[in-house]
Amino acid sequence: MGRHHQFHADHGGHSITVTVRSGVSREVDLLVDGKEVVHLAPRGAGTTLVAGELPDDPPLPFRVTVHQPRFGSGLPQCTLLLGGVETPLPERAVA
Template structure:
């Protein structure tokens, strides 16, 4: 996940360096971004983002399982 916070915040779902999903960030409201994992066959993935306060929290949902994602700077 790339999360750009600002007047018009944007969330990008990146898989293997390629954007597979995108959503507008709307203040501090939680957002869900959907995309696909590059498996054979492709598997759908959703990521729930809680933007704040503080560090954004992201949880991937794959095959119905919640998988917390660790924040990291880049």
């Protein structure tokens, strides 16, 4: 059975949430303001790049890098690249 990890950041009145499901089947969901904008099922461990945009005028593009270690070898990590600044996304508890 896999584990769920959720990473979140707020920016300019918008929210960016990444849910990572690890285990045998891996999934990555990107939500902007609570709405799913990307759903991926990457194969294997490694790094996944996910692109999105904040609904400003004009839209503000961003990229999330998700690193999933090999099965059982560690926790996933997410990094947000927004406005030329790269910052780690903090993990928050999943109920």
